[in-house]
Amino acid sequence: xxxxxxxxxxxxxxxxxxxxxxxxxxxxxxxxxxxxxxxxxxxxxxxxxxxxxxxxxxxxxxxxxxxxxxxxxxxxxxxxxxxxxxxxxx
Numbered sequence: 260x261x262x263x264x265x266x267x268x269x270x271x272x273x274x275x276x277x278x279x280x281x282x283x284x285x286x287x288x289x290x291x292x293x294x295x296x297x298x299x300x301x302x303x304x305x306x307x308x309x310x311x312x313x314x315x316x317x318x319x320x321x322x323x324x325x326x327x328x329x330x331x332x333x334x335x336x337x338x339x340x341x342x343x344x345x346x347x348x349x
Contacts, residue, residue: 282294286310287305290333304327
């Protein structure tokens with residue numbers, strides 16, 4: 260799985276490959292239209308880049324075990340602790 264730093268690099272890689280900055284995806288975790296640049300596919304889930312970073316930090320700290328758990332937690336507002344941890348490290 261990508262680290263938080265690698266998730267940021269995915270944005271840079273997508274830009275270098277001329278992925279349109281105006282392209283949008285539906286983020287499975289945040290349930291919002293977000294930039295497609297930097298979105299990462301985890302099996303059946305595609306979180307936006309910010310959610311992917313949040314997911315990776317949560318995994319790295321042993322707080323999240325699967326993409327499905329993260330998406331469920333995010334939908335039920337159980338991810339606030341991860342947001343605080345990510346913001347402290349970016």
